[in-house]
Amino acid sequence: MLYFEEGRIVASSGHVTVYKYGRDTYLEIGPGHNLWAISSEIKEYIRQLRKIPYGDCLEVGLGLGIVSNYLLSLPKVKSLTTIEISKDITEVYRQLLVLNENDGDIRHTIMIGDVHEVLPTIISKLNKKFDFIFFDHYSLIDEDTIDDLSLLLPIATSMLKDDGIVMGWFDPYTPQEFAEQFYKLFDN
Numbered sequence: 001m002l003y004f005e006e007g008r009i010v011a012s013s014g015h016v017t018v019y020k021y022g023r024d025t026y027l028e029i030g031p032g033h034n035l036w037a038i039s040s041e042i043k044e045y046i047r048q049l050r051k052i053p054y055g056d057c058l059e060v061g062l063g064l065g066i067v068s069n070y071l072l073s074l075p076k077v078k079s080l081t082t083i084e085i086s087k088d089i090t091e092v093y094r095q096l097l098v099l100n101e102n103d104g105d106i107r108h109t110i111m112i113g114d115v116h117e118v119l120p121t122i123i124s125k126l127n128k129k130f131d132f133i134f135f136d137h138y139s140l141i142d143e144d145t146i147d148d149l150s151l152l153l154p155i156a157t158s159m160l161k162d163d164g165i166v167m168g169w170f171d172p173y174t175p176q177e178f179a180e181q182f183y184k185l186f187d188n
């Protein structure tokens, strides 16, 4: 993977760097070359999310904003709230909007903080429940991710409107053992 040698840096803040290489955009959260998102993942996100999201949506993990932009493009989505732990990620997202001459979307609210602290406070802060909640704040699915999601899911479920849906990004490279545990978590 040569994106960080041959690619062009198009946005950066602190330890967060975005490269353009070929047709793809790469998000690194440093100080090493830790790759957190690639724009080509949009195909897999669309395959998993389909046209399911609707109404008031909540997303955890902004990254490059690929999912945010997809959710906001769906006709049945009324609003989107994104929880993101890193100010640098939100700054880089802002830089990418400017670069793409995109004024942003007034339906999009970004809340900066750790999901564990922000999630339990959202209903009182925003005074609303959600139709769709999507978790995508991990880079892979392992034992720690399963434990983390086990803690967060009951909170998320209590924040849903009637018939609301909670989903989590499924990394296609997840080992079978964790894939089974992951699907069990979301199978309600």
Ligand SMILES: C[S@@+](CC[C@H](N)C(=O)[O-])C[C@H]1O[C@@H](n2cnc3c(N)ncnc32)[C@H](O)[C@@H]1O
Pocket: 036, 037, 060, 061, 062, 063, 064, 065, 066, 067, 068, 083, 084, 085, 086, 089, 113, 114, 115, 116, 136, 137, 138, 139
């Ligand atoms: C895999 S990326 C998300 C990719 C994103 N869905 C996209 O469309 O590009 C994970 C994001 O979750 C954020 N994150 C990690 N831990 C978090 C936490 N505890 N609370 C909130 N956000 C977190 C990271 O900073 C990163 O921006």
